[in-house]
Amino acid sequence: MEIKLTAIGIIHTDHKTKEEAPIQGAFNPDTVGTVEIFSEFAEGLKDVELFSHIYLFYHFDRAEPGELVRHPFLDDTPHGIFATRHPCRPNGIGITVVRLTERSGNRLTVQGIDVLDGTPLLDIKPYVPRFDCHPEASDGWFAGKANRKKPSGRE
């Protein structure tokens, strides 16, 4: 079975290379980006500005599926790809929760964004705390891992 997706827009950020892109937007809440939705999908944005936070779904267009067990950026122990947020996954779909600070027609200004400039946008969904916020969730291996630079030479 094969599923085909098409971009509905483009994400513009100041992160021009993988090396300079932050590991997670939550570590860099002030990083601003612009989400441009292609005009043929712009009607679907009606009322999105009612939400303070949205999920961006995007394609990891500069990553390839890789090893199923690998080092994530924040740990020096390898983990299964499905226990990490690493971009090199069997299906290269990324999500990030961002703060929506402004909408101007088909352009959204967002804060706390970790994606590379020019990343193809696949979907936007409203972030709804009742469905999406689980403060009781465990941190798994992320527990105690502080933000750091991406280890040199590690894709």
Added chain:
Amino acid sequence: MEIKLTAIGIIHTDHKTKEEAPIQGAFNPDTVGTVEIFSEFAEGLKDVELFSHIYLFYHFDRAEPGELVRHPFLDDTPHGIFATRHPCRPNGIGITVVRLTERSGNRLTVQGIDVLDGTPLLDIKPYVPRFDCHPEASDGWFAGKANRKKPSGRE
């Protein structure tokens, strides 16, 4: 640009029809399901059991892209598709946060699942409260909307 995805597994639930599937898993936290990961991807599950909550990414295989402004299940006012979680979206990708209660080889037992039986699984990511929990987020038009049955005749 076209992006191709393939299923990495299948989600098994008791929800056999769209009518009986719950609107959101958060409304039905005790609903149990099983996530079966195909053997060629099973290695990627290493350490997933360290997490109490995971994101399931799946394909809305029984929904087609529809109108860009439409009625969601929980409201009688139409909204743009990107301001709803409705399955009939330009790219039919769904996510749900579920509680991971057991792992047995390539099978995960999860609670709080709202997807249809037989849904193709696309990805699993660990839910990390530091990145994913935003209690300060607004509810947008979901504010005050209680759980209800899917309105009759509304796809």
